[in-house]
Amino acid sequence: MNLFPLKVRGAQTARRGKVLVGPVDLDLRGAGVTVVMGPNGSGKTTLLRLLHGAARLTGGRIDWACGEQEARSRQGFVFQRPVMLRRTVLDNLMYPLRMRGTAKADAQEQAQEWAGRVGLDKMLGRMAPNLSGGEQQKLALARAMITQPQVLFMDEPTAALDGRATREVEAVIRAARASGTQLIVSTHDMGQARRLADEVLFLLHGQVTEHSPARAFFDAPGSMQARAFLRGDIVE
Amino acid sequence: MGEIWAGLSEAFRLLVTLDGDLVQITLRSLQVTLTALIIASAIALPLAALLAVRRFRFRRGVIAVLNALMGLPPVVVGLVVYVMLSRSGPFGVLGLLFTPTAMIIAQVIIIVPLIASIAHQSLRDLWSEYHDLLISMNVTQAQKIRTLLWDARRALLTAALAGFGRGIGEVGAIMIVGGNIDNATRVLTTAIALETGRGDFALALGLGIVLIVLAITVNLAIHWLSRTEQEGRW
Numbered sequence: 001m002n003l004f005p006l007k008v009r010g011a012q013t014a015r016r017g018k019v020l021v022g023p024v025d026l027d028l029r030g031a032g033v034t035v036v037m038g039p040n041g042s043g044k045t046t047l048l049r050l051l052h053g054a055a056r057l058t059g060g061r062i063d064w065a066c067g068e069q070e071a072r073s074r075q076g077f078v079f080q081r082p083v084m085l086r087r088t089v090l091d092n093l094m095y096p097l098r099m100r101g102t103a104k105a106d107a108q109e110q111a112q113e114w115a116g117r118v119g120l121d122k123m124l125g126r127m128a129p130n131l132s133g134g135e136q137q138k139l140a141l142a143r144a145m146i147t148q149p150q151v152l153f154m155d156e157p158t159a160a161l162d163g164r165a166t167r168e169v170e171a172v173i174r175a176a177r178a179s180g181t182q183l184i185v186s187t188h189d190m191g192q193a194r195r196l197a198d199e200v201l202f203l204l205h206g207q208v209t210e211h212s213p214a215r216a217f218f219d220a221p222g223s224m225q226a227r228a229f230l231r232g233d234i235v236e
Numbered sequence: 237m238g239e240i241w242a243g244l245s246e247a248f249r250l251l252v253t254l255d256g257d258l259v260q261i262t263l264r265s266l267q268v269t270l271t272a273l274i275i276a277s278a279i280a281l282p283l284a285a286l287l288a289v290r291r292f293r294f295r296r297g298v299i300a301v302l303n304a305l306m307g308l309p310p311v312v313v314g315l316v317v318y319v320m321l322s323r324s325g326p327f328g329v330l331g332l333l334f335t336p337t338a339m340i341i342a343q344v345i346i347i348v349p350l351i352a353s354i355a356h357q358s359l360r361d362l363w364s365e366y367h368d369l370l371i372s373m374n375v376t377q378a379q380k381i382r383t384l385l386w387d388a389r390r391a392l393l394t395a396a397l398a399g400f401g402r403g404i405g406e407v408g409a410i411m412i413v414g415g416n417i418d419n420a421t422r423v424l425t426t427a428i429a430l431e432t433g434r435g436d437f438a439l440a441l442g443l444g445i446v447l448i449v450l451a452i453t454v455n456l457a458i459h460w461l462s463r464t465e466q467e468g469r470w
Contacts, residue, residue, distance in 0.1 A: 077368075095373075
């Protein structure tokens, strides 16, 4: 069953009376890679968490085509700072499968296969928290992908990585898209957005001010703030 | 100074000759404390994990009470358990007073708050690290608890060892509920108290040294078995 279209109507999240994001109205149809852009503090991370169900919805509705519980089980999330379980690389990869009841031998086989895909097959026995930042992010990506989610949220996945690690992570993202996974990626790396995006959501002060195909957004942004952002001006 | 030397030589003699009484008392000490430790850990560790993971009303209050109970006076615990197990008490019919079982019950009550409090600190830190990941993976509450307990196992071992230290060195409660009966409920700490009362300081010191060696040996053995200091592991 497909998760899309995703219909968001007046969705918002607030903490201690302060609205962090919203109200947001959106229709996502699963365009491949949806890049969420906006200046620092605009609510990119919170929007991703809200759509994923990790932030509390304090108003409005978020409706996936297949229902909330089913949708949650078909999603993955990769954080800006990868969270590593205090286990080996192999055990980190096996973890989501084991939690879903996959047999140990089967989980181990899939984990080895995914480690190979992200270039970690020589490190299976190493403790995950001891890996470099780039290796950890690749592991986090593989761990999120191993359950074959239909939607993968990625919160600035290359923010703390160098050029080479960024290229490797982007290659995994492209492979995921090619295999049919829909990606919703936040970034304020303009180059990365241009390289990856099929469509763009532009966020400002917790509001989606623009939602358009990538080419249209980069060629002729609709709002003054988006134009300023693309020029590299400071947008507040 | 002379008594200390006499104590050391007495300890040496007891150990070398594998004195029958000493062996029996030592084994009973280990039996009581290790049994209490296993039971207390089975209660305290899941409780600590639950307090770390679950948000409920009065949670802070429960944690505060647990921390306060770390300082529970053993003598009072002994007294309460004595009253409960005495013939006129609600559990008198079980006939447990002045048995090792009564001593185990008292020790469990004393060390559960200690293990739970120390474990909770570690699990709370680990939960703040894992929170977003486990939420995003949509794992169940039971799976969260199992994950935390497994990944924090070495920190939890420290909590358990603190419990062992408190239990093996405890005298007040087990003296009251065990009665320090020869060949039945006498353990190292109650034997030390008895010999001190009798004025046989050399033997008391000897037993004290055996107790210290025992506590250190068990700690080292558990650390070694769980490889806590192995590089790159937790």
